[in-house]
Amino acid sequence: MWVEKLDITNWRNHSHSSLDFQPGTTILVGPNGQGKTNVVEALLYLATLGSHRVSNAQSLIKDGEQSTTIYANLRHDQRSVGVGLTLKRKGSADAQVNGVKTKVSDIPHWVSVVMFAPEDTAIVRGQPSDRRAFMDQLVVSASPSMSAVYQDFERVLKQRNSLLKSLRASSHDVSTLAVWNDKFVEVATEIVVARQRYLRQVMPLATENYGVLAGDDVLDFRYIPSVAVSSDGVDLSDTASVATALAEGIVTRAKEEIDRGISLVGPHRDDVEFMISGKLGRTHASQGETWSLALALRLGTAQWLRQERASGDPIIVLDDVFSELDRSRRERLVGLVSGYSQIIVTAAVEEDLPSQLNGALVDVKAGVLSPR
Numbered sequence: 053m054w055v056e057k058l059d060i061t062n063w064r065n066h067s068h069s070s071l072d073f074q075p076g077t078t079i080l081v082g083p084n085g086q087g088k089t090n091v092v093e094a095l096l097y098l099a100t101l102g103s104h105r106v107s108n109a110q111s112l113i114k115d116g117e118q119s120t121t122i123y124a125n126l127r128h129d130q131r132s133v134g135v136g137l138t139l140k141r142k143g144s145a146d147a148q149v150n151g152v153k154t155k156v157s158d159i160p161h162w163v164s165v166v167m168f169a170p171e172d173t174a175i176v177r178g179q180p181s182d183r184r185a186f187m188d189q190l191v192v193s194a195s196p197s198m199s200a201v202y203q204d205f206e207r208v209l210k211q212r213n214s215l216l217k218s219l220r221a222s223s224h225d226v227s228t229l230a231v232w233n234d235k236f237v238e239v240a241t242e243i244v245v246a247r248q249r250y251l252r253q254v255m256p257l258a259t260e261n262y263g264v265l266a267g268d269d270v271l272d273f274r275y276i277p278s279v280a281v282s283s284d285g286v287d288l289s290d291t292a293s294v295a296t297a298l299a300e301g302i303v304t305r306a307k308e309e310i311d312r313g314i315s316l317v318g319p320h321r322d323d324v325e326f327m328i329s330g331k332l333g334r335t336h337a338s339q340g341e342t343w344s345l346a347l348a349l350r351l352g353t354a355q356w357l358r359q360e361r362a363s364g365d366p367i368i369v370l371d372d373v374f375s376e377l378d379r380s381r382r383e384r385l386v387g388l389v390s391g392y393s394q395i396i397v398t399a400a401v402e403e404d405l406p407s408q409l410n411g412a413l414v415d416v417k418a419g420v421l422s423p424r
Contacts, residue, residue: 053126053127053128053129053163053164053364053365053366053367053393053394054073054075054123054126054365054367054393055073055095055125055126055127055367056068056072056073056125056126056127056132057071057072057073057093057124057125058071058073058091058095058122058123058124058125059121059122059123059124060079060090060094060120060121060122061106061120061121061129062089062113062114062117062119062121062122063090063094063112063113063114063120063122064087064093064112064119064345064419065084065086065087065090065114065418065419066087066090066091066114066419067114067419069087069091069412069420069421070421071091071309071421071423073394073396073412074412074424075096075393075394076394076395076411076412077394077395077396077397077409077410077411077412078394078395078396078397078411078412078414079396079397079398079399079402079409079412079414080092080396080397080398080399080414080416080421081398081400081402081413081414081415081416082400082415082416082417083400083403084400084416085395086416086418086419087153087416087418087419088371088372088398088399088400088416089105089169089371089372089398090419091398091416091421092167092369092371092396092398093105093112093124093365093394094122095165095369096162096165096369097112097122097137098124098135098160098162098163098165098369099160099163099164099165099192099366100120100157100160100165100188100189100193100194100199101156101157101159101160101193101199101202102184102185102188102189103172104169104189105171106166106171107185109139109140110208112139113139113141114412117178118140118141118142119138119139119140119141120138120139121136121137121138121139121312121375122136122137123135123136123137124136124218126162126164126383127390128162128363128406132422133149133150133162133164134148134149134150134151135147135149135162136148136149136155137147137159142417144156144279144289145162148219149157149162149184149313150380152166155200156199156203157199157200158200160193160196160199161191161196161197162362162363163367164165164193164357164363164365164366164367165193165366165367165369166350166353166354166357166366166367166368166369167191167350167369168169168347168350168368168369168370168371168372168373168385169369169372169373170178170371170372170373170375170376172346172349172350172373173342173343173346175326175345175346175349176235176326176333176334176337176342176345176346177333177334177337177342180322180323183324183326184319184320184322184323184324186349187247187251187324188202188243188247189421190245190247190250190251190254190353191243191246191250192254193223193357193366194246194250194353194356194360194361195246195250196401198242198243198246198339199220200244201239201243202243203240204239205239205240205319206319207233207338208232208235208236208239209236209315209318209320211232211308212229212233212236212315212424213313213315215232216229216310216312216313216314216315217313219310219313220310220311220312233299233302234322235304236261236298236315236318237295237298237299237302238295239299240293240298240318240319241291241294243319244275244277244288244294244298244319244322245288245289245290245294247319247322247324248275248276248288248289249289250356250409251275251324252289253356253360253409254352254353254356255271255273255352256352256357257352257355258349258351258352258353259348259350259352260349260355261329261348261351261352261355261388262344263346263424264344264384265344265347265348265385265388266340266341266344266345266348267386267397269328269329270328270329270330271326271327271328271345271348271349272326272327272330273324273325273326273327274324274325274327275288275322275323275324275338276322276323276324276325277297277322278295278301278317278318278319278321278322279297279298279300279301279317280285280301280304280356286407292360298317298318301317302317306319326345326349328341328345331409333345340378340381343376343381344379344381347373347385351388354366354368354389354392358392363393364393365392365393366392367392367393367395367396368392368394368395369395369396369397370385370389370395370396370397370398371398372399372400373385374397374399374404374405374406375399375400375401376386377405379406382406384405386408386409387408388404390408395411397409397411398416412416412424
């Protein structure tokens with residue numbers, strides 16, 4: 053698939069920007085802070101219902117405005133599909149497909165994007181929240197229907213936390229909490245199992261790509277749950293085992309959760325460790341190895357989506373990554389993505405672009421797009 057046209061209104065620093073695309077490579081060029089990343093961030097939001105830079109959707113709405121809209125025409129083989137999403141400061145978001153109102157969680161079914169960005173080193177060396185964000189982007193990209201599960205989880209988590217706070221303040225009947233615990237375990241289990249399922253499928257592909265970028269090391273991961281795992285081995289990719297572990301964890305930490313008024317068990321507290329030939333990347337990887345590992349994870353994701361999703365090739369976004377890479381890695385990265393249907397690149401200066409990367413140029417200045 054590829055994007056034919058993108059329209060954004062009141063998105064970040066763009067009052068209204070419209071850009072037509074073709075298959076192949078499009079390069080957005082302009083100094084930092086002019087709105088290049090904002091354009092590709094809008095595409096990523098359609099694909100994952102999340103940003104790679106902020107967790108609060110309110111930050112995406114232009115200052116002084118009450119809503120923002122993203123609309124894209126996407127080419128799926130011979131079919132053109134129009135998808136739109138409106139985020140509001142107050143009230144729920146609106147979504148449409150081909151002019152027909154739909155659920156927000158339906159939008160990722162039509163949009164497939166893999167973005168490479170300077171922030172990706174945080175997947176290896178950053179906070180647990182950075183790694184959770186990577187896993188959840190992977191899950192929604194691989195299985196768009198999971199976006200509805202994530203929305204359910206956020207709703208249940210918010211309600212459960214509210215109830216825990218009220219129980220901390222006074223001795224209310226805990227039977228209501230038991231009901232929310234059951235729903236919490238149900239949706240949390242889906243997320244934990246999906247994270248590990250897709251990581252296991254992507255890691256061999258990531259290892260292949262790491263071999264091209266850096267060397268013949270084996271990449272692996274270790275999922276770190278927020279619940280205690282017994283020494284006899286609980287299969288955290290098995291639905292029944294995960295549900296049991298979560299339920300037991302909630303019972304074990306019930307008093308602590310009420311005392312603190314927050315949910316201490318669940319996928320929002322989990323972490324993952326990525327390893328290079330058995331060594332923990334977070335503590336042992338050099339800067340070059342960190343970049344190679346992060347790029348390999350993204351490349352593995354793109355390769356998996358190309359093979360397994362009906363939409364075929366994802367849109368590849370390279371957001372200002374070349375300024376962070378040495379010449380050799382730049383050229384290898386371009387070689388690994390050059391066969392995809394559509395590549396969108398952002399760069400502060402054209403000199404950072406590899407010589408073998410050619411495409412349509414678009415200047416970006418103060419939120420205005422000007423095709424050359």
